Amino acid sequence: MLHLGESIQEFLLREGMSRRDFMKFCTIMAGALALPKNAVSDIARALESPQRLPIVWLELQDCAGCSEAFLRSTSPTAAELVLDVLSVDYHETIMAASGFQAEKSKDDAIAAGGYILVVEGSISLADDGGYCTIAGKSSKAILEDAAANAVAIIAVGNCATFGGIPAANPNPTQAAGVWDIIKNKPIINLPGCPVNPVNLTATVVHYLTFNQLPDMDSFNRPLFGFGRRIHDNCERRGHFDAGEFVKEWGDEGHRAGWCLYQMGCKGPITFHNCPSVRYNEGTSWPIAAGHPCIGCSEPGFWNWEVYKPISLNTFTPPTTFPTVETPDREISPAGIAISGTAVGAIVGAAGAFAYTALTNRSNIQPEVATEEPEEPAEH
Ligand code: SF4
Structure with missing residues (x-):
């Protein structure tokens, strides 16, 4: 874990990552964020300063595939940067604590405020949210409580962004995305099934570097990851x-x-x-x-x-x-x-x-049409 006053870079060096690898990571992040070359030094400077970005990670109506995708990261950068260095104060799937102890961790983190809220999974609205409850609370109530003191919300995966598979017709649980519920916080959507860990890490690094969320499209998706077909x-x-x-x-x-x-x-x-x-x-x-x-x-x-x-x-x-x-x-x-x-x-x-x-595909011949094809229709 990060020592008091230690920068992210110092932590990574202590864990055996070379300065060269650290700069390579900063370059990869700048590339993922579609930033110009000179942004590499801005990212490095942000990660060199002693700061800690608390993260509270909610898992609601989902398959845990986004958490799985993130944990499958073999490089120390993604997993360590977010899980160890940035500190996930509450993630009920991967945290050691359980039951009342886990709930207390969440309550403490929420009371302290100043965290990024990551939400995985859709919010169940039908029948007073009875299809998805944790510790007796509906997913909607859990989300609203956790969103109250968050500085920003990152919805990961298609379930948390647009309702995902649980919202498929006929959507029996009335599954909804985070932005359908929370209207008064900055929200960024990182859809995908599952979310790509690179996009999540890049979003967090962007926030650390510029203290704001990246530019987004009309679906609140960051342009760096969702700007092109x-x-x-x-x-x-x-x-x-x-x-x-x-x-x-x-x-x-x-x-x-x-x-x-x-x-x-x-x-x-x-x-x-x-x-x-x-x-x-x-x-x-x-x-x-x-x-x-x-x-x-x-x-x-x-x-x-x-x-x-x-x-x-x-x-x-x-x-x-x-x-x-x-x-x-x-x-x-x-x-x-x-x-x-x-x-x-x-x-x-x-x-x-x-x-x-x-x-060298000369052995694979396309079929030859015998008639002249029609002109493509106007759209
Ligand atoms: S080139 Fe073909 S395979 Fe690739 S995205 Fe387009 S339609 Fe799909």
Whole structure:
């Protein structure tokens, strides 16, 4: 644990982390926060000053997957920074105390104030909150008590942000997100199923460095993590552009890593930094593992049909792209060349040739359409 008057950096050095590793961590955090290079020194300075940010972590109606994702962190940075260095004063899942002792820890932390409240899980509103109670109190009452003295609230995972799986139709417990209940505190939403620990750590580091929450979108999601569509950064995007789609699980395209749009991928309508930060210390993410994105950082994703292709109404593909309105239509290089504009055809053909050459996929031939494809519809 952090000694009195000790800085986070001093703690990390004491635990065996080198100055070089510390600066690397600061650089990673600046990158995750999409901050310019000179912010690295601001972050380092903030973590070098003796300060402690108490955290109270509530776990309400959920599966504990967000806590699990966080604890799976193998690097000492994420787990130690938040759990040991920043001090989680109350987290009923991982704290040693239980029962009355645990409740007293929470009450003491709340009475002291000045903490960040992290909420995992949805809030059950039906039948006076009777579907989720702890120590005889409803999840709504627990949240309202803990929010009263918090300086800010971080809702982690889709359950705490938008209701999550518990809110799926017909939502029998009337599951709601934190921002549906609390209206008088700064709230930042970090959706995902589970939350990405990098985004949580980066949010806390941003607060420590600038004493405020990062810029957010209309869903209170930080722009650094949710400012761009998955589709825009996806490693399979080249295949989307070339009209190369997985048609069946285990087909040649699936084995070759082609686009999962026709298998129901929600990447084109999902805002998240999954493709860049990935999960499990950057090991992998769903699309890299061959599964379509299910849109878990969006409100209402739990009611979407996972394997049904989506219609995109706000995006008109150029004529050299395959249409996304009729996902079962086959687009061939020949068809593209016939239907595209002269410039578009040249660019498309050159791109497809270059991609084929780079990926050495010449043994996987796209199906050739016998008819000229229609022009994409206007949206
Ligand atoms: S549709 Fe999905 S798999 Fe295909 S490029 Fe977009 S995000 Fe990636």
